[in-house]
Amino acid sequence: MIKFQPLLKQTIWGGDKIIPFKHLDSHLEQVGESWEISGVKDNETVISNGEYAGMKLNDLVAELKEKLVGKENYKRFGNVFPLLIKFIDARKQLSIQVHPDDDTAHRLGYPMGKTEMWYIMPSDPDAKLRSGLKKKITPEEYKEMVANDTITDAIAEYPVKEGDCFFLPAGRIHSIGAGCFLAEIQQTSDVTFRIYDFKRKDKNGNYRQLHVKEAAESIDYTVHDDYRQHYDKKANAPMVLVESKFFTTTLYDLTEPMDLDYSDLDSFVILIGVGGEGVVTDSEGNKTTLNAGETILVSATEKGLRVEGTVKFLESYV
Incomplete structure (x- = not known):
């Protein structure tokens, strides 16, 4: 059983929940993400216990191969660990964004697309998030709505509480709202196309880069009635x-x-x-x-x- 040293990411929207939640001896502020298990290039987590302590995750995959990840997974993913695990604490609203599927990612020069899920942990009472389109729009209308600051009008918004779950297949437009504290499970990919960032500026006074064109190629414009995952809550059972x-x-x-x-x-x-x-x-x-x-x-x-x-x-x- 292997544990890792977390990679703590300070962000402009990060909060103060992750350090005490993980009982870390750290004074870092605005920690928005803790990457728990990661095989992302240049962001690999390092093993913290046992005989492989000090080794990077993908090096362990290369050494143990199917013994670590399974026969079919090793055939499918090779020496790259296939999942990325995070805790996310959003003190402020994250950008509106979308991730490409594998085919779109490959076409745009990225190694892998990004399908993910969120499990909500104890969050602020007024925490909300956005997931999926709530009305039909065309790619042209999407670009117009980004330009005139109305794109949020097209996205479904949900108040959230502990135990809520959302599945976000690649192509689903989404945004984590202020006050959300969650666990995220996703493909091993850090490719994110930022659609809209509420006219925020970074610490240097610049607007953060948007990827409106790439996002337009990635968005799934299908509209669903409900984007939550529904399950029966019960103790001592899967x-x-x-x-x-x-x-x-x-x-x-x-x-x-x-x-x-x-x-x-x-x-x-x-x-x-x-x-x-x-x-x-x-x-x-x-x-x-x-x-x-x-x-x-x-x-x-x-x-x-x-x-x-x-x-x-x-x-x-x-």
Whole structure:
């Protein structure tokens, strides 16, 4: 069971929730993101425990190959770890943005597209976010609405609370709102096309770069009635949040011990602590903590885990 040194990202919109949530000894301010597990080039997380301590994630993939990620995943992704795990704390509104799918990303010169999901953790009472178009618009209308500052009128907005979940397939226009605190699971990609940034300026007094043209090529203009993920909330049982070709994510809210069976799974597993305190024991009897703010990578050779404690966590694999 592998843990990593988080990569803390200071942003113009970052808040003060991540440092205490992760119990870090840090005085950094405006930490908007903690990259928990990352194989993104130049932003790889480093292993913090065990025999591989000090090694970068993709170097570990190259060494262990299918033993770490699974046979099919290694064929599909090679030496790049396929998922990026983050905690995000938005004190201020993030930009309106979109991510390309794999085909569009390749056409525009990027290695991979970006499908992602959000699980909302305890957020501010008035926290909101935007996800998906709420009315039909054309690419031409989209460009006009960006130019005349009305693009938010076309995007569905949701008040959010702990336990809410949103799946964002590549192409879905979206924005994290002020007060949101969430866990994000996504493809290993840092490609983001910024559509609109509320006329904000950076610390040097410049407007941040927009990618209106690239975004126009990436947006899925389909309109849906509801962009939330709906699931039945229950204790001590798996709650499937998202099933996709990019990742499957399940929520567990435990008050009693549970055994997780991975004997038929050809994939690594990631456990993300989003509440409480727990202990995880592998099939060889090794133990590690799984507390709120902690993230664990489990190799594809592991056949099962036992989780004990009063703990809420996300389980994700490809």
